Amino acid sequence: MTAKLKKERNKILIAAVVFFALIILEHLGVFPRIFKSRPLALGLYLIPYLICGLPVIKKAFLGIKNRQPFDESFLMVVATVGALVTGENSEAAAVMLFYQVGEWFQSYAVGKSRQSITDLMDLAPDYAHVERGDQSIETVDPDDVKVGEVLVIKPGEKIPIDGTVLQGDSMVNTAALTGEAVPRSVHVGDAVVSGCVNGEGLLKIRADKEFEDSTVSRILELVEEASEKKSHTENFITRFARVYTPAVVLTAVALALLGGILTGQWMSWIYRACTFLVISCPCAMVISVPLAFFGGIGAAGRDGVLVKGSNYMELLARLDTVVSDKTGTLTEGSFEVREVLPAPGIERREVLGKAALAEGMSTHPIAASIRRELKNEDPDAQIGTALLSDTDIISGQGLIAHADGHKLCIGNARMMEAKGIPYIPASDRAATVSYVAEDGKFLGAILIRDQVKDEAGQVIASLKKQGIRSFVMLTGDRKEAAEAVGRDLGVDAVYADLLPQDKVSKVENLLIETHREDKRYLAFIGDGMNDAPVLMQSDVGIAMGSLGSDAAIEAADVVIMDDDLKRIPAVIRIAQKTVGIARQNIWFALLVKLLILVLGALGIANMWAAVFADVGVAVLCILNSMRLLLKKRYD
Amino acid sequence: MKKKFKCEIDCANCAAKVEDAIKKMDGVIDAKVNFMMQKYTLEADEARFDEILKESVLVGRKIEPGFSVEL
Numbered sequence: 001m002t003a004k005l006k007k008e009r010n011k012i013l014i015a016a017v018v019f020f021a022l023i024i025l026e027h028l029g030v031f032p033r034i035f036k037s038r039p040l041a042l043g044l045y046l047i048p049y050l051i052c053g054l055p056v057i058k059k060a061f062l063g064i065k066n067r068q069p070f071d072e073s074f075l076m077v078v079a080t081v082g083a084l085v086t087g088e089n090s091e092a093a094a095v096m097l098f099y100q101v102g103e104w105f106q107s108y109a110v111g112k113s114r115q116s117i118t119d120l121m122d123l124a125p126d127y128a129h130v131e132r133g134d135q136s137i138e139t140v141d142p143d144d145v146k147v148g149e150v151l152v153i154k155p156g157e158k159i160p161i162d163g164t165v166l167q168g169d170s171m172v173n174t175a176a177l178t179g180e181a182v183p184r185s186v187h188v189g190d191a192v193v194s195g196c197v198n199g200e201g202l203l204k205i206r207a208d209k210e211f212e213d214s215t216v217s218r219i220l221e222l223v224e225e226a227s228e229k230k231s232h233t234e235n236f237i238t239r240f241a242r243v244y245t246p247a248v249v250l251t252a253v254a255l256a257l258l259g260g261i262l263t264g265q266w267m268s269w270i271y272r273a274c275t276f277l278v279i280s281c282p283c284a285m286v287i288s289v290p291l292a293f294f295g296g297i298g299a300a301g302r303d304g305v306l307v308k309g310s311n312y313m314e315l316l317a318r319l320d321t322v323v324s325d326k327t328g329t330l331t332e333g334s335f336e337v338r339e340v341l342p343a344p345g346i347e348r349r350e351v352l353g354k355a356a357l358a359e360g361m362s363t364h365p366i367a368a369s370i371r372r373e374l375k376n377e378d379p380d381a382q383i384g385t386a387l388l389s390d391t392d393i394i395s396g397q398g399l400i401a402h403a404d405g406h407k408l409c410i411g412n413a414r415m416m417e418a419k420g421i422p423y424i425p426a427s428d429r430a431a432t433v434s435y436v437a438e439d440g441k442f443l444g445a446i447l448i449r450d451q452v453k454d455e456a457g458q459v460i461a462s463l464k465k466q467g468i469r470s471f472v473m474l475t476g477d478r479k480e481a482a483e484a485v486g487r488d489l490g491v492d493a494v495y496a497d498l499l500p501q502d503k504v505s506k507v508e509n510l511l512i513e514t515h516r517e518d519k520r521y522l523a524f525i526g527d528g529m530n531d532a533p534v535l536m537q538s539d540v541g542i543a544m545g546s547l548g549s550d551a552a553i554e555a556a557d558v559v560i561m562d563d564d565l566k567r568i569p570a571v572i573r574i575a576q577k578t579v580g581i582a583r584q585n586i587w588f589a590l591l592v593k594l595l596i597l598v599l600g601a602l603g604i605a606n607m608w609a610a611v612f613a614d615v616g617v618a619v620l621c622i623l624n625s626m627r628l629l630l631k632k633r634y635d
Numbered sequence: 636m637k638k639k640f641k642c643e644i645d646c647a648n649c650a651a652k653v654e655d656a657i658k659k660m661d662g663v664i665d666a667k668v669n670f671m672m673q674k675y676t677l678e679a680d681e682a683r684f685d686e687i688l689k690e691s692v693l694v695g696r697k698i699e700p701g702f703s704v705e706l
Binding site for chain 2: 110228
């Protein structure tokens with residue numbers, strides 16, 4: 001609690017004590033003479049009224065001076081003065097008192113949720129240790145570190161700036177950025193990202209960026225800006241408030257005049273008009289709706305998901321189609337040897353060895369995966385590239401290599417058929433199959449496949465449950481392989497053999513299709529490196545595994561810091577909850593206010609009910625909005 | 636030059652009012668008062684930045700006495 005809030009609280013408490021003392025005295029009838037005299041009673045109730053209401057009165061005059069009279073302070077003053085004039089002294093003081101209680105609680109609640117969000121986005125480092133030429137260490141503001149300077153990071157300290165490890169080994173904790181609890185190990189030459197917390201080892205890093213351009217600064221900036229990109233709901237509330245307040249005020253005036261003229265009971269109608277003014281403030285919605293979105297963005301941030309604006313929260317809650325890249329997003333993105341199928345009488349080791357030899361000069365990912373597999377199986381294996389005399393690459397088939405007097409063929413089925421080598425076809429359609437033959441004799445087949453991420457199928461299933469109608473997979477990969485993966489995962493449509501520009505036009509078509517129905521949106525999930533145009537083009541661009549990738553953070557609307565697909569259904573759940581809470585608040589506030597307005601006009605609801613419709617509803621809506629921050633994790 | 640400061644502002648509406656007034660000041664390129672984050676961002680003429688900054692706080696206070704900036 002800030003000093004300002006404490007002061008306010010004390011004022012309200014004193015006013016409350018005085019007020020209740022007066023009420024009790026009046027009702028006990030101890031001093032009937034005092035309370036029967038109107039000027040004396042008025043004077044007494046003015047004490048608590050002024051103790052807490054003075055700032056409101058000041059603000060009301062300020063509003064008039066600045067030519068913006070229709071603000072809530074002004075309305076409160078008019079309403080309470082009206083009540084005082086009609087002789088409802090205690091009610092006037094009560095309205096002012098509870099109005100201030102409500103205002104205080106709003107500040108407190110907003111401060112509290114702001115605190116919990118800044119706590120969980122507690123990334124910003126306070127200092128950096130710079131090593132100077134003479135080995136001395138100077139502690140400076142991270143802002144003052146220049147590119148190329150050497151920083152010393154002690155165990156347990158935050159890494160202040162993006163850099164490269166020069167010396168030391170350690171485990172760094174990325175939890176604050178990614179929500180991922182398992183630390184990453186870093187060694188000399190590895191890049192480290194600011195905002196991570198160093199583990200047990202002492203690290204020396206070279207600053208690669210200025211503080212301003214480092215990951216931490218950029219993320220904090222995005223979070224700050226996120227609350228400025230307003231959602232439809234927030235804009236609606238702002239527009240609504242602009243109409244609502246003047247409308248209620250005019251109705252109040254009309255009510256007082258008409259009622260007074262028709263019935264002649266001026267006091268009673270002025271009192272009814274004053275209850276209207278108390279309800280005329282739209283604060284409950286004006287504060288609680290942005291607070292709900294703010295809380296949603298904060299809750300997502302805690303899960304390592306950066307949502308770059310309230311508007312995207314709203315779109316996420318109404319997704320219809322999710323389009324995803326395959327390689328690197330739904331799959332691990334690395335080619336691995338999954339299976340070796342030797343021909344009868346041949347050793348597995350020999351197939352791998354000959355294949356590695358034939359591919360010895362190749363930099364193709366398949367060649368690399370074969371070499372890796374050989375090393376895994378036998379760390380001492382020598383590929384013996386020196387034996388290679390010449391290699392011919394046959395486009396669309398494979399390659400032929402001559403080594404040590406033997407002719408090695410490695411390639412697809414077409415190659416085996418072209419060379420007339422009898423081979424045993426492998427049946428796995430998802431894999432890329434390399435057949436290996438030596439001097440026309442079939443040795444075996446090697447199956448290489450990009451592994452589907454463990455959680456992918458489950459994530460697609462939970463997206464479906466969340467109301468996503470179609471999950472589409474796009475890939476530059478072969479049709480057969482793509483369709484096999486698609487079937488495994490339960491994808492609705494697969495578009496394969498796409499060049500980058502094809503992806504853009506495909507997503508364009510899907511967007512048109514999705515938008516055919518109102519309030520239906522499309523999200524694209526990609527790795528952020530190659531998919532920037534598509535990320536920007538879709539309604540919501542979701543970038544995966546973006547820690548340390550500026551391009552991805554720039555292009556995407558929703559940034560998932562680590563590689564975990566499960567964060568996507570989690571952030572959609574947060575978004576749906578956020579939008580739901582915002583909607584509850586709007587309806588609840590509107591209905592209660594409308595009800596009290598009608599009852600007030602009929603003379604059934606008094607000013608106490610009006611205070612509840614104003615302050616009570618605001619407090620309840622704010623509490624409702626804060627629910628989002630209560631839950632620890634959304635998995 | 637663009638700089639960020641911590642600030643105190645009581646409500647979203649007040650923040651918008653203060654922001655509008657500061658934006659209209661001479662020498663101010665852009666200004667932002669972020670209620671949720673309680674941050675004040677001022678982009679102004681480099682040569683007169685400090686002067687404009689002080690003046691902008693005064694302008695803001697005139698409209699909203701609850702506005703204060705940690706310089």
